[in-house]
Amino acid sequence: MSKAIPKRSENYSEWYNELVKKAGLAENSAVRGCMVIKPYGYAIWEKMQRALDDMFKATGHVNAYFPLFVPKSFLEKEEEHATGFAKECAVVTHYRLKSNPEGKGLIVDPEAKLEEELIVRPTSETIIWNTYRNWIQSWRDLPILINQWANVVRWEMRTRIFLRTAEFLWQEGHTAHATREEAIEEAQKMLDVYAEFAEKWMALPVVKGVKTPNERFAGAEETYCIEALMQDGKALQAGTSHFLGQNFAKSFDVQFMNKEGKLEYAWATSWGVSTRLMGALIMAHSDDEGLVLPPRLAPLQVVIIPIYKGEEELAKVSERVEPIIADLKRRGITVKYDDDDKQRSGWKFAEYELKGVPVRLAMGMRDVQNNTIEVARRDTLTKQTLPIEGIVDHVENLLDEIQQNIYRKALKFREENTFLVDTWDEFKERIEKGGFILAHWDGTSETEEKIKEETKATIRCIPLDAKQEEGRCVYSGKPSKRRVLFARAY
């Protein structure tokens, strides 16, 4: 079959690239590092957006929109933030082109140079906090609970579709609060929202934790994160939520009159997930036949394929299938009846497997005679023939079962690939094979950096549920009070 993709076991990286391409999810564009998200990929992203947006609104947030451009002077204001993003900024310097006086085409008009360069937002803390200054005068104006769906640009040198692209789509929440405690609570609440979305919608088990100072967002006092394990044993950071303290309020002079009548700087959070989640979704569940999508995010949940020769047989199948389609739709299940006669059923089977459609129904003449239908599930690649009666109930339950099963499978994989490691030799050996390593760490950046240098492993997070446990740092042998999560990561 022409659509075949490499096996995961042979070349995981190529498997991913080919799958993204052949399943019609996305492709590289003519602009370095920028991707085209194709309709099927975008349909999955839309489902993610809708689910997340509902969760944000249910937790009291509203959407708004802030400018694409950040004046260079804004970026400079918060020093760590500036240092963190300066190296990957797309810079707008001019606002006009003109005809080339010396030949064909257009040139940048040197007369149209901006007084101050504009940065295409890599993230919007600065432009948003500059705006909040005018919105926040009193404690009565707080909290501000705003989210934005937007594109951002970070000029990454090595890009990888969905996982690391120069332009990507995301949402960024930016909240302002009257107290430190309330801001921390917000940052943690949104981490919980992300974890719930990952587990309930993406069927992706995640470890909730905090980043070490080295791995914090530039400008944050604390970065919370969710970390997932991919099938090749590498970790993927699936979402972050930052407690920003008063850093941005101070840089942009956002003060409010508190209940005691005193001026105080506002407390901030920001939190985001991006189209990177598409990469996580693909790499966590899919197999050598193609995509495996959790039903709650599948653009198409059920496909029905008639097996027939000639119009008359097709008509018989269609007649049986019609009430099933109507009933599925009534229940809010997305279904497609693929009676396109330009493709053979074998080709269709492979195509929908590649695209990860959770449930495939097929009906041939024997089924018509026997009042049966063939039900195939994508997650296990198994099938069975069932009576037509009750089939819609069965499919509805099956979609739930598939959603659960994909999660259980990923959880089992993670459990089998999470290791308690206590010696440096074991660590070095283990990290080569992939997986999460829970090991003691002495809490210093020095040790963290040395481990990274020697093994390419980073501390993914200090898990929120880490037990207090006396131990010795796997690298330095110094005392440690709890294990942290190491892995090589995307």
Next chain:
Amino acid sequence: MSKAIPKRSENYSEWYNELVKKAGLAENSAVRGCMVIKPYGYAIWEKMQRALDDMFKATGHVNAYFPLFVPKSFLEKEEEHATGFAKECAVVTHYRLKSNPEGKGLIVDPEAKLEEELIVRPTSETIIWNTYRNWIQSWRDLPILINQWANVVRWEMRTRIFLRTAEFLWQEGHTAHATREEAIEEAQKMLDVYAEFAEKWMALPVVKGVKTPNERFAGAEETYCIEALMQDGKALQAGTSHFLGQNFAKSFDVQFMNKEGKLEYAWATSWGVSTRLMGALIMAHSDDEGLVLPPRLAPLQVVIIPIYKGEEELAKVSERVEPIIADLKRRGITVKYDDDDKQRSGWKFAEYELKGVPVRLAMGMRDVQNNTIEVARRDTLTKQTLPIEGIVDHVENLLDEIQQNIYRKALKFREENTFLVDTWDEFKERIEKGGFILAHWDGTSETEEKIKEETKATIRCIPLDAKQEEGRCVYSGKPSKRRVLFARAY
């Protein structure tokens, strides 16, 4: 009241600016010409997006996402298109900042100059048709029916919030077809979708027409448009749909094998509406008290305000109101019960009038005794006291009635302000007073330009329903076969 806005009759322009600000819709940002869309304004835009997106999908379109950046060489390829957009391009020339070696802050790193400048998309025909080249080989690959929700940048010199901003949000449909006829049909179909959205959702009557060659989109063979009349007598172009012929296919070499086995260039359309519609919505319906929103686009459709003194009275009102709220919500009507005791009811009344909430219910102690409730409608600013029994049915019907009434009112206004004009003197006099003018035109660009120079009026469109009618050009006296629509425009 501090929230008062200027009267339309005194200063329409200031009325608009203040209304946008005081109703919390949007504000200017620190970046020249770029706006911040505030939560209440964005909530309206989200309702527009949802309705339009559903209509696009119902007509067979799917969403996708293409890069923010357009290489300069792409823009150059279609000559008219290039000329049309060159003067208002935000140009990215560098991809990195660095610490200023001579002092504080960041400077653009001269080492990080792009080989080819990137333009922040002013529209995406070029980047999309460059992509379509790889997607289109055979007639079987056609049609491609794709839409994109995105931000775009056009460096306008004179900006006006929502109406003309350097960055705006929009959707842009880009379709590819095997035949000229099919592409024209698509462009017309999407014009109909826009007109239906304007009339059914925005309650905005529009004239469907085609642009004169002078007013066409840069690169189009035909531009269809919908034109609306604002309350100050100026026209506003509310949406455009372009038949692009084979221009972009030729510029980007997009050829396909047709059914006869011959290579042919693909046929294109593009169509878009933007956050400009927010301006149209505001200017078409609102009054001196504030926004008037059609219920189908109002983020909040019903507000309920208790009139009380003390907790005990409030409890009595709340008890009566609770089942009403529950019933409204069950019917999918958005409702807010505003029992905030920090504000007086008079302040609340004015506030919700300013924000254009279509229906306001108020209940005081007399109502509690009499089993009644006060119902006020925003469109007519009238109110009546009604029995509680049946109130939810009444409100549901009232929302429909308000939707209809706003449309009828706008239609009546347009009809009363559309004039058949046959002499140049009358034209010059009439145009000063505003409104649509239907007049004969000789069909030449020269005359069109002279009329514009002398009166600032432009040909908004040649209405699709224009009758064949012998006449003489209002300016040149030369023969004409039908009237065209003139107005001063936003």
